[in-house]
Amino acid sequence: MSNSYTSDILKPFKLKTKQQELLIRVSILCLVYILAFITRLFSVLRYESMIHEFDPYFNYRTTLYLTQHGFYDFWNWFDYESWYPLGRIVGGTLYPGLMVTAALIYRLLHFLRFAVHIREVCVLTAPFFASNTTLVAYFFGKEIWDSGAGLVAAILIAVCPGYISRSVAGSYDNEGVAIFALLFTFYLFVKAVNTGSLAWGLASAFGYFYMVSAWGGYVFIINLIPLYVLVLLITGRYSMRLYVAYNCLYILGMLLAMQIRFVGFQHVQSGEHMAAMGVFFLMQVFYFLDWVKHMLSDTKLFQEFLRITVTCAVAVGGIALGVGMASGYISPWTGRFYSLLDPTYAKDHIPIIASVSEHQPTAWSSFMFDFHILLFLFPAGLYFCFKRLSDATIFIVMYGLTSMYFAGVMVRLILVATPAVCLISAIAVSATVKNLTVLLRSKTKVAQIGSTKGTSSAKASSKASLDQSQPFQKNGAMALLFGAFYLLSRYATHCTWVTSEAYSSPSIVLAARGAHGNRVIFDDYREAYFWLRQNTPLDAKVMSWWDYGYQITAMGNRTVIVDNNTWNNTHIATVGRAMSSYEDEAYEIIRSLDVDYVLVVFGGVTGYSSDDINKFLWMVRIGGGVFPVIKEPDYLVNGEYRVDKGAAPKMLNCLMYKLSYYRFGEMMTEYGKPPGYDRARGVEIGNKDIKLEHLEEAFTTSNWIVRIYKVKPPNNRW
C-alpha cells in the first residue's frame, strides 16, 4: 500500500531512459572533472601550495608582474634582472597565453570578491585546465566514435600519468594550458571537417590562436593538420567540408598567430611553417581542378590538364621555396626541429639541448610508466579505427602515430602523445565493452521471450536456456568483461601511485626518510634564495649554472648572468668556461661579467645527486663548444669522470671543484667514513686542501646543498 503511494508521488520524477542516460553521463563527467582536479593535489597536501621546479618560477614571476603592472607594461617589459649585462625583452620572447590566462582568472575571482593570492591561482591553473581537458576529451571522443568512447577517454585522460607529470598543482608551465588548447583545437578542427561549418572553422582558428599564445608546441598542429589534409587528398577524401575547415583555420589562424610577438611573421617566413602554406596552395589547385573537371566533360582532356597543372603547381612551389631559402627570406629549420626528426642531431651539434634531461630519447620503461595498459590498448584502438574509417578516425590515427614517434624521440613529448593515446585506447575499451555487453544482452533478450516478466527469474532462465550452438560464449564474454575491468582498475591504482610517488615533488623542497622513519625536509634552496634576497645589495649579480637562473630571479630577486631561457649560447658558454677554469682565469671572466656572487649546488653532504658536480661535464662541453681552450679530455681520466684522488689535475683545481668542495675535507658526512666523503658520488674527495684566493664563502645552507661565494674586489696593487 505505502509502496504504491510513494511510487505515485515519485511518478513525476520518474525519468525516461534517455533522461536517465543523460543524468548518468552528466554525473560521470562531473565526477571525472572533480577527479582530474583532486588527483593533482597530492603535492599541495604533501608539501604546500608552491610553484615547482624551474620554468614555472619564471612564469610565476611574469604573472606577478602582469597583475601588478598591467598588460601593456608586461608587453613592453625589458627585464634587467636576467642575462646581465644583456637583459631580456620579456614581452617579445615569451608565449603569454599562460600568464594572461592566470591573470584573467585572478581578475575574475577578485571581481567576484574572492580575495585569493595570485600564487594560489598559478598553483591551481594546471589542475583546472586538466579538468577542462577531460571535457574536451569527452566531446572529442564523442565526435570520432560515440559518447561511450568519449566518457572512457575523459576518464583515461583524467588520471593518465603522462599528462599528470606536467599538470600537477604547482607545475605552472606552458604545457599545463597548452595540452588543453591542443586538444581543443584538434576537436574544433575535426568538428569543422565533419560539419563543414564555417562557425566551427572559425572556432578552431581561435583555438589555434590560443595554442600559439600558450606554447611553442603549436608547430605540431601547424604541421599535423596539413599532413592530415594531404593524406585526405591522396586517399581521395577531398570534400568541400575539408576545404572550408582548412582554409578557415589556416588563414585566420595565421593572421591571429601573427599577433603574438614571439611568433611574428614566422608563419610566412620560417621553414617549419612552409608545409602548411604548401598544402594551402595545393587545396586551391584542387579546388580549381574540381571546378575545371566540373566544367570539362572530356575526361581525356581533363587528364592532360591535370598533369600540366599539377606539374606547374609543383614547379612553381618548388621554385618559390628554393628562391625563398636562397635569399634567406625563409629561414631554415631550427636545431630543435632537426633534433625531433633526427634524435642524434642534438647530441652532436647542440649540447645545450642535449644536456636537458627531458630532451633525452625515451626509454621503454618510461612509456610503461606513463601509459601503463594504454600501451596495449593503443594498437587495439588503431584496429577499431581502421575498421571504421572516417575523416575523424583518420585524424586521430595520424595524431596518434606521429605523436607516438615524437614521444619516442624526446621524453617530454610523451605529453603530446597522451591525449591521442587516451582517445584511441578509449575507442578500444568502449568498442570491446560494447561488443561484449551486446553479446550478453542479446542472450538475455532471447531468453526473455520465453520467460515471464519478472526480472529475477529472467536471469535464472537465461542461464538455463543458453544457446547450444555457441557454447561458453556468454561465460567467455563475462570473463573478458571482468578482465577488462580488472585491467582498468589496475590502471587507476597505477596512476594514483605514480602521481603520488613520482610526479608530486616540487623539487625545490626535498624530502627524505630519516633514520627513525620520520620525514626530513631539506629546504636549502629557499634558504639560500631568501638569504640572497635579504642580505645582499639590491643590484648584486649572481653567477650560477643556468638551471637556477629563473629561481634566483624569482625567489632571490637578484640579477643573474644566465637563466633557463638559454637564448644566448655564448653567454652560457662563458659561464661554463668560468666554472671549468682555474680560479685566477675564472676571476678574470667573473670580473668582466661584473659578478658579485657565485652560487653552486652541492649534494655531497646529503647525497643529492643532481648537483653541479654531476652536471659539470655539460658545462665543460658547452663551454668548450664556444671556447676551444676548454677541452673535455682534460677533466677525464681514461674517459672516466671522477672526483677522488685519481681525478684529472685540471678537474681537482677548476673553479667548480673548488667551490663545491671548499672546506669539505674537514667535514664528517658519514659514520665510519673518512672526512670529506662525498655521499652523492660515494668517494672520498681528492683535493681536501682547497684555498680560495679571489672568492670567499658568503653563505652555505644548513645541509650544504647551496653554497654562495662572494667575489672579492681586486687586490690593491701596492
Place this chain on the structure above:
Amino acid sequence: MEAPIRAREALGFILFSLLFSICRSSSLNHLLISNAERRIDLSSHIVKVYLTLKVENAGSTPTSEVFLSFPPTQVDHLATVEALVTKGKRKKTTLVRLDVKPTELPDAPNDAKYFAIYLENPLKSGESTTLEVLYLLTHSQEPFPAEIAQSESQLVYYRDSALILSPYHIKQQTTFIKTPSTKVESFTRVEPSNRAGTEIKYGPYEDHPPYSFSPILIHFENNSPFAVVEELVREVEISHWGNLQVTEQYTLVHAGARHKGVFSRVDFQSRPTLNGASSLRYLLARLPPRVHSVYYRDEIGNISSSHLRTDSRKSELEIEPRYPLFGGWKATFVIGYGLPLQDFLFETSDDRRYLNFTFGCPLLETVVDKLTIKVVLPEGSKDPSAVVPFPVEQHLETKYSYLDVVGRTVVVMEKKNLVPTHNSHFQVYYTFKPIFMLAEPLMLASAFFLFFVACVAYLHIDLSIRK
C-alpha cells in the same frame, strides 16, 4: 683605545655645559631626594633601569607632581616609564601604579626632557615618600667594534651618567650596573666605584645639586642577539562565525655588530659556542592559549623549522628563521594563527561589542621599532572606537575580503619603539547587528540558485531560429 677617550671628553663637555646652565626652577626647589638607588640591567639588549627614589618635601606648599628628567639622547630610546609607590605600613605593603606623563618645563637646561609622576595624595610639607621607577631603553648599546667576524664575540658600549640626572637635589645616591658576563673591557671610574663579578658599583655619592651629570662609558661583552623588529604589522580579523584570525608580518633584523667577511658553515656547525655566539638562531613567540592553524611562512613559501607547544594557559611557538641571523642580516616572515572568538570578544551592557586583545609583539626579548595593529571588524559594524593604555596614532581604513560588498572597517593603531612590557590589553568597541552575518551565505545561496534557474531555463527554452 682612542675612541672611548674621545667619547669621554665629549661627554665631559656635556657635563660642564649642563652644570653651567643650571637654572633652578622655583616650582621645583622645594622637593629633594634624600636617597636614590639605581640598578641598571644590561644583560639583554633592552636596558632596564630600576630607580628607587625617596622624595622629601622640604618646601612649605604641598605638591603632587614629581619630575624625572632625561638627557635628550636617552629620551629618543626611552620605550616606557613606569612609577610605583609603596603603600601601607611595613608588613602590609602594596605597590600602586602611578600616572606618568611626558611634560615640558619652561627652562629646561640643554633640552632635558621631563616625565611627571602624579602622586595619589599630595605630598605635604615635611613628608616623604618612596617611589619605584622602572624605565626601559632600547637601541642604547652601541656595538664596538661595529663589525665583527664570525668567531668574535660582540662587544658593546653603554653610555650613561654616574650621577642620576634629576631636577632635584640628591643627598645620597648609588648606581649598580649589571653586565651580562664578567668580561668587561673597560669602564669609566668615578670614585668611589668598583667592580665585582658582573656588577659595577658607582657611589655612594653625597649631596649633588640638581642636574649633576658625570658621563660614564662601559665597554663590555654582550652576546645576546639583538633582535629588533623594524616593522611589525598585526592584523586581527574578527569573524562572528567564531574565529579570530591573526596575521603578523615581521621585518626582523639583528641590530648587533655587523657581520664581516666569511660565513663558514663548517665552523658554525662544529663549534657553535665559539662561532657565531651572538647570532640569532631561534625566537620564541608566546601566543594565547587554544591557538589553532598556526602557520609560519615568508614571501617564497612555508618555513618548516618551527615547533608549537600548547597547554591550557599559553602556547609557545618556537621559530627558526631560514638561516641564522648574524649582525646586520635581515629576515622577513609572517606568522598567522586562529583563535576562538569567545576568548576575546565580549559584550558591554549597552549592547556594544568589544575586542580585548594584547597590544605588543608576541616575540620574547625583542624591540619593535614600529608596530601597526589593524583590527578588521566584520562587514556592517559601526561606530568603532579603540581604548589603548598608552598614546597611539589611530585612523580608519576599509578592507575588502572574501565576498565583501561595502568593505570592512579597519581600526589602525600605530606606535613606535615598543618593548615586551607593552603587551597589555587594548579594547576596540563597535556595534554590530547579527543579521549581517547571514549576508554572505545568502549571497552565495542566491548566486547558486540563479545559476540553477538559468540552467533549467536554458534546457527548456528552444533558442533556435529555425523551426
